[in-house]
Amino acid sequence: MTKNIMIVGVGGQGTLLASRILGNTVIGEGYDVKLSEVHGMSQRGGSVVTYVKYGDKVYSPIIGQGEADIILAFEILEAYRAMPYLKKGGVIIANSQKIDPMPVITGAMKYPEDIENKISSKVDLVEVDALSLAEKAGNIKSVNVVLIGVMAKNTDIPYEKWVETIKKTVPEKFLDANLKAFDYGYNL
Amino acid sequence: MKKLMLGNAAVARGAYEAGVTVVASYPGTPSTEITENIVKYDEIYAEWSPNEKVAGEVAIGASIGGARAMSCMKHVGLNVMADPVFTASYTGVSGGLVLCVADDPGMHSSQNEQDSRHYAKAAKLLMLEPSDSSECKEFTKKAFKISEDFDTPVIIRLSTRVSHSQGLVDEKDRENYELKDYEKNSAKYVMMPGNAIKRHVVVEERTKKEIEFAETTDLNTTEINSDKIGVITSGISYMYAKEALGDRVSYLKLGMVYPLPEKLIKDFCEKHEKVYIIEELDPFIEEHCKALGLDVIGKEKFTMLGEYTPALIKKAIFDEDSNEFATIDEQIPIRPPVMCAGCPHRATFYVLKKLGLVVSGDIGCYTLGAAAPLASVDSTICMGASVSAALGMAKARGNEFNKKLVSVIGDSTFIHSGITGLIDIVYNKGNNTVIILDNSITGMTGHQDNPTTGFTIRKEPTKQVDLELLAKAVGIERVVVADPFDLKNFERIVKEETQADEPSVIIAQRPCALLKTVKYTGHCKIGPECKNCRMCMKLGCPAISVKDDKVVIDETQCNGCGLCINVCPFGAIHKED
Structure with missing residues (x-):
C-alpha cells in the first residue's frame, strides 16, 4: 500500500521544502518515493499543491480525490479546498493562519467563515497555530517545519530520522530555529 | 544508493553520464531545472542563450564540432527553435545531439497546450518519452547513442508531471566521451539545394531504419496480463494507467514515440479484444494506429484537454468511480497567482491602469498585470509579441489610438525577441511607446541570469547589454530610464512618451523583490x-x-x-x- 500525503498552501510559504524534507526522510526508510511539485507561474502567491507518495512501488506521482492519508495544510482555506482529496479515515493537519486570496482582497468574494467547523464536521482535523510556534522558535518562516513536526508524529518513522533530514536540508544559520520549530510541532 | 531526483535533474544527470560537454538553453517552465542542474557539473559548458533558436544553434554547432551537446526548452520554445531543428534533421550530427522539450498539459505555466510530438513527425526526428525520473536519466543517456547510431538529432519529450516529479534514480559514473575529429564535410552540413536534395533522401532512408529499430528496441515494452483489454500508452499516462488498471489489462508502453512501430502494435492489437490508446493531448499514437487500419479506442473515450489522472482512466475503461470523498458545500474563492509583495511591476501597472492605456503584454511574471485589480494588460500572445503586435495595432487604428497604447516587456523577453520588433517600429516609422520592465533578472522561471544582468549562468561576471544604448543604437531617440516606484514621475514620463510623435522606450528599472541583493527592511x-x-x-x-x-x-x-x-x-x- 502506498501512503499518500498532500501538502497544500500559498505560493511562497515553503511547501516545497516541506515536501523535500518528507521525501528524503522516507527514502531513508527504504521505500519507493514519488514527489510531485509545482514550479513557475503557479508559485506566485497562488494555491500550491505538492504530493508525496511512498510505498513498495509508486506509479502515479499525483493524488486524486478521496486518496490522501494526510493533508498537511499551511493555510486554513487551502485545507478546506483540499478536503475532497482526503481518504476516509485520513487526517487534515492545518495551520490556522488565514491569508486572503486576491478575489477576497478585491472584494469580489468573501473569505469563508468558520472553516474549522466546516472541515471538522466532515473529517478529522488537527488545527495548529504554527505561526505562533514558529515565532516562538525564533524564525517566522519555520511554519513549514512546525507542521512537518506535527505530521511526523502521525507517521511510524522515528524522530531521529526526521532530525537527520532537517539537518541535511536546512541551511546552517537557520538550523537552530528549525530544529526548535520541529520539536514544537512534534511535541504538540 | 538511489537518490530522490526531479525528472529534470535526472535528464541533466543522464546527459552528464553520457559525457555531454555543451548545453545551451533558454529558461521556460517546466524545462528550466534541466539546465540549472547541468551547472552542477563542472565538466560541462553551460549557457543561458538569448532565445531558444540561438540555444539550438549553439548545440547544433557543438555537435558538428564533435561534442555531445544538448538544448532544453518548454514546448513553445521549440516553436522558436523550429527553424534550425528542421534542417538539422537533414544534416544529422557528428557528436550526439539531444533536444529536450517539456510540454505543459493542463497549462500550469503556459499560454497554450500544444503537443510537441507533432514536431518529431514534421521534422522527421526520433523522439523518446520517459515516464519517470529513472527513465529520464536512462533515456537521455540512450538518446545520445541513438543520435550517433542513426546520425540524427533526438528529441526527448517531457511533460510537467515528469519534469517536476521526484523519483528514485541510480547514479552511475560519467562516460569518457572523446571529442570526435573535425572534418570539413560541406555535402553534409551546407544545406543549399544541391546538397539538401541528397540529404532528404538520407532522411527518408533513416526513418525506415528507425521504424525497424522501433519494432525491437527495449525502449518499447509489452506486458501481457489479459486477452480482453490492451492499453497502448507512453510517458506519464503509462504511470496513471498502471496505477488505475494494475494487472487487469495488458500494456504496450512506448518509450519511443516517433517513429512508431507497426508490427509491434499490430501484434499487440491482435492479442486483445479491445485496445485503448491512453495519451494526453492529441491523438498522436491513435492516428498512427487508425492509419494502420486497427480498431482502437482513443479520443472518443478520453479528452484532448488538460492532464489525465488515474481516476479518469479507471472511469473511462471500467466505469468505476474513485474513492468516496467529503464535498465542499459552498463556492469558495479561488487563489490565483499574484505579483509578489514588493514586485516592481505592480507600480508600473498601477500607473498604466490609472492612465487608462491599452497595454500590449508579453510573457513573464508581468502577464499577471492582466488580473484584477490592476487588470491592465489587453493582450498576451508569445515572447516578444508585445512590441510587434502593438505596431500592428497602431498601423490598424492610427496615430490617435497609438497615443493610448503601450507595450510592456521584461528585460529577458526583450532580448529574447522584443528587440526585432523594436527594430521594426523604427524601420517602418511607428510611433509606439515600449516599456521595458527591467527587474534585473529573468523572474518567472525562478531567477536566471540573462544578457542584461552582467552575469553568466555560472555567476561569472560578463559584459552586460546596456538596454538604453541598445534602444538608441537601433534608432530610438527618446529613451528614458525611470523608477516605477516614483509614481508621480513615472506617470508624467508615460504621459509624455505616449503623446510624442516618435517612437520611444521607457526603461522601468527596479529589481525583482525576491532577489537576494534587494534589501527592503521592516x-x-x-x-x-x-x-x-x-x-x-x-x-x-x-x-x-x-x-x-x-x-x-x-x-x-x-x-x-x-x-x-x-x-x-x-x-x-x-x-x-
Whole structure:
C-alpha cells in the first residue's frame, strides 16, 4: 500500500521544502518515493499543491480525490479546498493562519467563515497555530517545519530520522530555529 | 544508493553520464531545472542563450564540432527553435545531439497546450518519452547513442508531471566521451539545394531504419496480463494507467514515440479484444494506429484537454468511480497567482491602469498585470509579441489610438525577441511607446541570469547589454530610464512618451523583490490617520486586505517595499522596523 500525503498552501510559504524534507526522510526508510511539485507561474502567491507518495512501488506521482492519508495544510482555506482529496479515515493537519486570496482582497468574494467547523464536521482535523510556534522558535518562516513536526508524529518513522533530514536540508544559520520549530510541532 | 531526483535533474544527470560537454538553453517552465542542474557539473559548458533558436544553434554547432551537446526548452520554445531543428534533421550530427522539450498539459505555466510530438513527425526526428525520473536519466543517456547510431538529432519529450516529479534514480559514473575529429564535410552540413536534395533522401532512408529499430528496441515494452483489454500508452499516462488498471489489462508502453512501430502494435492489437490508446493531448499514437487500419479506442473515450489522472482512466475503461470523498458545500474563492509583495511591476501597472492605456503584454511574471485589480494588460500572445503586435495595432487604428497604447516587456523577453520588433517600429516609422520592465533578472522561471544582468549562468561576471544604448543604437531617440516606484514621475514620463510623435522606450528599472541583493527592511503599518479610502487596495498587494471593515497590512506578507506609502493620500501608512 502506498501512503499518500498532500501538502497544500500559498505560493511562497515553503511547501516545497516541506515536501523535500518528507521525501528524503522516507527514502531513508527504504521505500519507493514519488514527489510531485509545482514550479513557475503557479508559485506566485497562488494555491500550491505538492504530493508525496511512498510505498513498495509508486506509479502515479499525483493524488486524486478521496486518496490522501494526510493533508498537511499551511493555510486554513487551502485545507478546506483540499478536503475532497482526503481518504476516509485520513487526517487534515492545518495551520490556522488565514491569508486572503486576491478575489477576497478585491472584494469580489468573501473569505469563508468558520472553516474549522466546516472541515471538522466532515473529517478529522488537527488545527495548529504554527505561526505562533514558529515565532516562538525564533524564525517566522519555520511554519513549514512546525507542521512537518506535527505530521511526523502521525507517521511510524522515528524522530531521529526526521532530525537527520532537517539537518541535511536546512541551511546552517537557520538550523537552530528549525530544529526548535520541529520539536514544537512534534511535541504538540 | 538511489537518490530522490526531479525528472529534470535526472535528464541533466543522464546527459552528464553520457559525457555531454555543451548545453545551451533558454529558461521556460517546466524545462528550466534541466539546465540549472547541468551547472552542477563542472565538466560541462553551460549557457543561458538569448532565445531558444540561438540555444539550438549553439548545440547544433557543438555537435558538428564533435561534442555531445544538448538544448532544453518548454514546448513553445521549440516553436522558436523550429527553424534550425528542421534542417538539422537533414544534416544529422557528428557528436550526439539531444533536444529536450517539456510540454505543459493542463497549462500550469503556459499560454497554450500544444503537443510537441507533432514536431518529431514534421521534422522527421526520433523522439523518446520517459515516464519517470529513472527513465529520464536512462533515456537521455540512450538518446545520445541513438543520435550517433542513426546520425540524427533526438528529441526527448517531457511533460510537467515528469519534469517536476521526484523519483528514485541510480547514479552511475560519467562516460569518457572523446571529442570526435573535425572534418570539413560541406555535402553534409551546407544545406543549399544541391546538397539538401541528397540529404532528404538520407532522411527518408533513416526513418525506415528507425521504424525497424522501433519494432525491437527495449525502449518499447509489452506486458501481457489479459486477452480482453490492451492499453497502448507512453510517458506519464503509462504511470496513471498502471496505477488505475494494475494487472487487469495488458500494456504496450512506448518509450519511443516517433517513429512508431507497426508490427509491434499490430501484434499487440491482435492479442486483445479491445485496445485503448491512453495519451494526453492529441491523438498522436491513435492516428498512427487508425492509419494502420486497427480498431482502437482513443479520443472518443478520453479528452484532448488538460492532464489525465488515474481516476479518469479507471472511469473511462471500467466505469468505476474513485474513492468516496467529503464535498465542499459552498463556492469558495479561488487563489490565483499574484505579483509578489514588493514586485516592481505592480507600480508600473498601477500607473498604466490609472492612465487608462491599452497595454500590449508579453510573457513573464508581468502577464499577471492582466488580473484584477490592476487588470491592465489587453493582450498576451508569445515572447516578444508585445512590441510587434502593438505596431500592428497602431498601423490598424492610427496615430490617435497609438497615443493610448503601450507595450510592456521584461528585460529577458526583450532580448529574447522584443528587440526585432523594436527594430521594426523604427524601420517602418511607428510611433509606439515600449516599456521595458527591467527587474534585473529573468523572474518567472525562478531567477536566471540573462544578457542584461552582467552575469553568466555560472555567476561569472560578463559584459552586460546596456538596454538604453541598445534602444538608441537601433534608432530610438527618446529613451528614458525611470523608477516605477516614483509614481508621480513615472506617470508624467508615460504621459509624455505616449503623446510624442516618435517612437520611444521607457526603461522601468527596479529589481525583482525576491532577489537576494534587494534589501527592503521592516514592514508597513496603517496608522490612525487612515480615512478608509482604500486607495492602497487598488495596488492588489497580497499583504493588504480588509479586516472588520478596516484596511490592514499582514506583517508576514509585507516586505516593506513602501509602494503603498506612495499611494496613500493621507500619509497614513508608516514604515516600522
